[in-house]
Amino acid sequence: MRNQGYGLLFFLICIIVSLGSLCLSLPVEFSIVGDPDEFLSEDRVFEFFHQWREEHRKVYKNFQEAEKGFQNFRRNLRYIMEKNSKRQSPSSHVLGLNKFADVSNEEFKAIYSTKIKKPVAIGGRIENADLRNSMENSCEAPPSLDWRKRGAVTGVKNQGQCGSCWAFSSTGSIEGINEIVTGDLISLSEQELVDCDITNEGCNGGNMDYAFEWVINNGGLNTEADYPYTAVQGTCNFTLEKTVVVTIDGYQNVVQNESALLCAVVQQPVSVGIDGSSLDFQLYTGGIYDGDCSPDPNNIDHAVLIVGYGSEYDEDYWIVKNSWGTSWGMDGYIYIKRNTYLPYGVCAINAMASYPTKTSPPSPTPYPSPAAPPPPVSPPPPPPVSPCGYYSYCPGDETCCCIYELSGICIIYGCCPYENAVCCADGVSCCPSDYPICDSEEGLCFQKEGDNIGVSAKKRTIAKPKFPWSKIDTNKKEEFQPLQWKRKHLTSTG
Numbered sequence: 449m450r451n452q453g454y455g456l457l458f459f460l461i462c463i464i465v466s467l468g469s470l471c472l473s474l475p476v477e478f479s480i481v482g483d484p485d486e487f488l489s490e491d492r493v494f495e496f497f498h499q500w501r502e503e504h505r506k507v508y509k510n511f512q513e514a515e516k517g518f519q520n521f522r523r524n525l526r527y528i529m530e531k532n533s534k535r536q537s538p539s540s541h542v543l544g545l546n547k548f549a550d551v552s553n554e555e556f557k558a559i560y561s562t563k564i565k566k567p568v569a570i571g572g573r574i575e576n577a578d579l580r581n582s583m584e585n586s587c588e589a590p591p592s593l594d595w596r597k598r599g600a601v602t603g604v605k606n607q608g609q610c611g612s613c614w615a616f617s618s619t620g621s622i623e624g625i626n627e628i629v630t631g632d633l634i635s636l637s638e639q640e641l642v643d644c645d646i647t648n649e650g651c652n653g654g655n656m657d658y659a660f661e662w663v664i665n666n667g668g669l670n671t672e673a674d675y676p677y678t679a680v681q682g683t684c685n686f687t688l689e690k691t692v693v694v695t696i697d698g699y700q701n702v703v704q705n706e707s708a709l710l711c712a713v714v715q716q717p718v719s720v721g722i723d724g725s726s727l728d729f730q731l732y733t734g735g736i737y738d739g740d741c742s743p744d745p746n747n748i749d750h751a752v753l754i755v756g757y758g759s760e761y762d763e764d765y766w767i768v769k770n771s772w773g774t775s776w777g778m779d780g781y782i783y784i785k786r787n788t789y790l791p792y793g794v795c796a797i798n799a800m801a802s803y804p805t806k807t808s809p810p811s812p813t814p815y816p817s818p819a820a821p822p823p824p825v826s827p828p829p830p831p832p833v834s835p836c837g838y839y840s841y842c843p844g845d846e847t848c849c850c851i852y853e854l855s856g857i858c859i860i861y862g863c864c865p866y867e868n869a870v871c872c873a874d875g876v877s878c879c880p881s882d883y884p885i886c887d888s889e890e891g892l893c894f895q896k897e898g899d900n901i902g903v904s905a906k907k908r909t910i911a912k913p914k915f916p917w918s919k920i921d922t923n924k925k926e927e928f929q930p931l932q933w934k935r936k937h938l939t940s941t942g
Contacts, residue, residue: 497521500545504775517550524549524731531728535735539761541783544733547775553727560772561725561749562611562653564800585703587711594756594767595717600627601755602635604780606773608679614654615641616771617719617751621656622669624717624755625806626694634694637675643684650681656719656751660699660804668692695806702801704745706786709798710757713766717755720768721800722784724750729795734778736765738785738794745792745799754801757786766797833912837861840911849908851875862908869906877905 497518500506508514528543535542548556595601602623607616615638627633641648645662648654663669666689675688702712712718723729725747726740756767765783774780785794792799832844842848842863849871850858864871864878870893871878872886879886879893883903886893894902 493522493525496525496545497550500549504547506550520552520555521545521550523552524727527727528731537761537763539736539763541728541735541737541739542733543728543731546731546733546777547773548730551730553725553730556727556730557725557749559609560611560613562613564614564653564655564721564748564751585705585707585711587714589710589714592756592758593714594758595624596755596767599633600624600717601753601769602633604769604774605638605677605771607638607771610642610651610679610681611653612638612642612651612679613751613771614648614656614659615645617753618656618659618663619669619672620753620755620769621717621719621803622660622663622694622696624753625696625804628716629806635672636694637670637672637677637688639672639677639682640670640675640684640689643682644686644689651679652681656721657699657701657802660696660802663696663804664698666692668695696804697807698805699802700805702798702803704792704798704801706793706798709754709793709801710786712801712803713754713757716803717753717769718801718803719751720754720797721745721748721751722795722797723747724752724770724795732777732782736760736763736783736785738788741795743790743792743794743796745796748796748800752782754797758783768797836863836911842911847871847878848911849878851908851910861911863911864908865906871908872905876907878908879903879905 500521506517508517525545528545531543551559600623602620605616607613618641619636619638623634623636641654641659641662642650644666645654645659647658647662670688670691671693674691674693675685702708702718709718709720723742723744726742728739729737729741732739752771753769754766755769758765758767760783763785764787766786768782768784770777770780770782772780784797786797788794833841834844834846834848836842836848837858840861845867847864847866847869849862849864849869850860851862852858852860852875866878866880868881869878870881870884870886872888874886874888877886877888877891880903883893883895885895885897885899885902886905887902888905891905892902893905
C-alpha cells in the first residue's frame with residue numbers, strides 16, 4: 449500500500465513539474481555538499497530531478513522507467529553529498545549531477561565497462577613494439593603542457609552506449625601525431641575501426657595496439673565526416689575503408705611508470721587504459737581525481753587519451769580526454785592525479801599506455817585542397833565574472849547569494865540575476881537594491897514595509913564552478929521590471 453501511495457505521489461508530481469519549473473535552475477556542472485538528512489526533503493529532490501531532466505533533455509519510455517531513474521537519482525544525490533563533504537583540499541575531486549545521475553553504478557558498468565584486451569604478439573609488430581618500449585625514464589619536461597592549446601586535439605566525442613572507447617582513444621592519439629607532423633588536425637573515423645577492425649570486438653571492447661596495427665595494415669584511416677559514427681557495430685563499408693586520409697608508420701608501448709609516461713606525453717597525446725567503473729568516477733564533475741577506482745591493471749575496463757599535464761595547489765595531474773560527451777566531467781575531461789607513488793598510478797593509468805608514430809610526409813588527400821581561409825576575426829572579450837564562494841563564480845552583472853547554509857557555513861552558492869541584489873532569507877529568491885523588502889510568499893519585492901505594489905522577486909541559480917572549460921552564460925538579463933499588485937496586504941522579510 450505504501451509503495452502504491454508513493455507511486456501515485458511520484459506520478460502526480462511528474463504531472464505538476466511538467467507544467468512549470470520548480471524554483472532552481474540546475475546547470476550541468478552542479479555539485480553540492482552538506483548533510484543529506486537535512487537537505488534531501490521529498491519536495492527538494494523532486495525539484496532537482498525535474499531540473500536535471502530538463503537540463504539533459506531526459507525522456508523516459510514509461511512510468512516504471514521514470515520511477516527507477518528517480519530512485520537512482522535520489523541515491524546518487526545522497527552519495528554525492530556524502531562524498532563531497534569529505535573532500536580533503538580545494539583541489540580534491542568533486543561529484544555532481546552529471547548525465548549519469550539517474551543511472552545506478554551496476555547499470556553504468558554494464559554499459560560502459562568493457563574489458564580492454566591485453567595485447568599479444570600478432571604478425572610480429574606488437575612484439576617489435578614491446579622491444580621498442582625502451583622509452584627513457586627521464587627527459588626535459590616543461591612544468592605543464594596542454595596539447596589542446598597547441599592544436600593537436602579534436603573536440604570531445606561521445607561513444608554512446610557502445611563499448612568502443614578503445615576506438616576513440618586510438619583515433620585521438622592518431623589525430624594528435626598527425627597534426628604534430630603535418631599541421632593538419634583531422635577528425636578520424638571511430639566507426640571504421642568498430643566496423644572493419646576484426647582484431648578488435650567493436651562495441652564489445654578492444655585494444656589500442658590492435659587498432660594501430662589495423663590502421664598500418666589498412667594503409668591508413670578515413671575521416672569521421674566521410675565514415676560517421678553510429679554507436680552500433682555494423683558491416684564494414686569496404687569502399688569507405690579504402691579511402692585513406694591519415695596514415696601512421698608504427699606505434700610504441702610505454703614502460704609502466706609515471707616518468708616514462710610523462711616523457712611520452714611531452715612528445716604527443718597518448719592512449720591509456722584505466723579503471724573507470726567506480727561510482728565516484730561515474731559522477732565526477734571536476735577537481736583532481738584520486739578516488740575509488742582500482743590501481744590494479746587487471747581491472748582496466750576503459751580507454752582514454754592523455755592530452756597534457758599540470759599542477760594545482762601542489763597537486764600534479766594528467767589532463768585526460770574522455771569519450772562520454774561534454775555533459776560528463778569538465779566538458780568531457782578529467783584531471784587524474786599523478787605522482788602518487790602507486791606502482792601503476794591512479795586508476796592504473798601507467799599500466800597500458802601506447803602511442804602511434806609518424807615520420808612520413810602527409811598522405812595524399814582524396815579531396816581537393818581547400819582555399820586559404822580568411823584571416824580570423826578577433827573574438828569579443830569574455831563577459832566579466834565575479835567570485836562567489838571559494839570554488840564558484842557568477843556573471844559580473846549578478847549578485848552572489850547563499851542557497852543552502854549548514855551550521856552557519858554556506859554549502860551551496862547561487863547567483864541572483866539582479867546587480868547589487870538583496871538575498872532573501874528563503875534561500876531561493878532575491879530582490880533588486882531599490883526594492884529591498886522581500887515578500888517570499890507573494891514572490892514580490894517592495895521599496896518599503898506596507899507597500900502593496902512591487903516588482904517580481906527572481907530565483908537564484910546555482911553558481912558556476914571555477915573549473916577550466918566551464919561555459920559562461922552570456923544571455924542578456926531582463927532589465928525592466930514591471931510593477932505588480934500585492935495579492936495580500938501583509939509583508940514579510942522572509
